[in-house]
Amino acid sequence: MAIVLISASQDIAQWRESFAALLSGVELRHWPDIGVADEIDMAIAWKAPEGALKSLPNLRLICSLGQGTDHLFRFDDLPPGVPITRLVDDSMRRQMTAYVIAAVTRRLCRMADYAAYQAKGEWHPLAAYDPAAAVVGVLGLGALGRDAAEKLAGLGFEVRGWSRNPAFIPGVECFNGKRSLAEMLGPCDMVCCLLALTSETLGILDARAFAAIKPGAYLINSARGGHVVEADLLAALDSGHLDGATLDVFEAEPLAADSPLWDHPKVELTPHISAVTMVQSCAGQIAENYRRMTAGQPLLHVVDPDREY
Numbered sequence: 001m002a003i004v005l006i007s008a009s010q011d012i013a014q015w016r017e018s019f020a021a022l023l024s025g026v027e028l029r030h031w032p033d034i035g036v037a038d039e040i041d042m043a044i045a046w047k048a049p050e051g052a053l054k055s056l057p058n059l060r061l062i063c064s065l066g067q068g069t070d071h072l073f074r075f076d077d078l079p080p081g082v083p084i085t086r087l088v089d090d091s092m093r094r095q096m097t098a099y100v101i102a103a104v105t106r107r108l109c110r111m112a113d114y115a116a117y118q119a120k121g122e123w124h125p126l127a128a129y130d131p132a133a134a135v136v137g138v139l140g141l142g143a144l145g146r147d148a149a150e151k152l153a154g155l156g157f158e159v160r161g162w163s164r165n166p167a168f169i170p171g172v173e174c175f176n177g178k179r180s181l182a183e184m185l186g187p188c189d190m191v192c193c194l195l196a197l198t199s200e201t202l203g204i205l206d207a208r209a210f211a212a213i214k215p216g217a218y219l220i221n222s223a224r225g226g227h228v229v230e231a232d233l234l235a236a237l238d239s240g241h242l243d244g245a246t247l248d249v250f251e252a253e254p255l256a257a258d259s260p261l262w263d264h265p266k267v268e269l270t271p272h273i274s275a276v277t278m279v280q281s282c283a284g285q286i287a288e289n290y291r292r293m294t295a296g297q298p299l300l301h302v303v304d305p306d307r308e309y
């Protein structure tokens with residue numbers, strides 16, 4: 001049997017090298033050069049083209065090549081009954097927590113303002129700050145959000161967390177359920193979005209959510225562009241209600257050349273790099289799931305298709 005990697009952004013040579021050591025004798029093919037489709041029993045997928053997974057008649061497992069699984073649910077074309085797993089990866093968790101802490105502390109220390117003063121040659125101390133006086137909200141308390149919330153609390157911030165289901169994190173005030181969203185957001189100076197994108201969280205950061213956050217707050221989105229209604233974000237920034245945003249993800253990627261976000265004075269953006277899938281870190285859990293699938297054993301990090309993550 002054979003595995004197919006369906007991803008335009010991954011280096012197949014690196015994956016083949018890792019898999020040669022982990023799964024000897026199993027061939028790794030690269031979409032669209034799949035050879036005999038009947039031979040493929042597992043797909044490793046990131047933004048697979050519409051119908052690709054359904055075209056593999058003997059598929060027994062789909063592995064999302066990301067922590068997020070929203071890319072698999074874009075087309076409603078998943079082969080019925082084939083289990084799906086996702087990555088839960090230490091490297092991606094560390095990368096994401098570092099990104100969030102960088103954005104939060106950069107804001108707190110007014111680094112962007114100081115860069116502007118430096119460009120003008122001005123020595124201009126701004127108001128002193130104390131992390132303990134800043135309220136940071138973390139949306140999503142899964143594998144990524146929980147770690148970021150814990151580490152931010154460890155730095156002394158007052159941290160509020162929000163998730164779909166109840167969570168308990170020492171040092172973090174936790175809220176759950178849609179009805180408590182506005183209450184959680186209210187006092188936040190900074191809000192970090194680390195949610196999974198599902199039909200329930202699509203557009204969750206809209207005009208209503210922004211209006212619930214206190215004036216002058218700052219948004220960090222390193223989850224998915226679909227969480228934020230970009231037009232509402234621009235309106236909140238332009239009205240002065242929000243004071244700025246760090247964005248790693250966008251409704252459409254790559255961000256269109258004519259997007260007003262590119263040169264918006266209150267926006268700092270990065271090209272979806274907050275947590276990158278690294279072959280050397282992720283190949284092991286995917287190979288382990290292949291082994292488990294062939295042995296009929298319980299899989300790691302199984303996705304619930306009804307929950308979409």
Ligand code: GLV
Pocket residue numbers: 065066067068069092275277
């Ligand atoms: C990256 O965006 C991921 O889902 O892992």
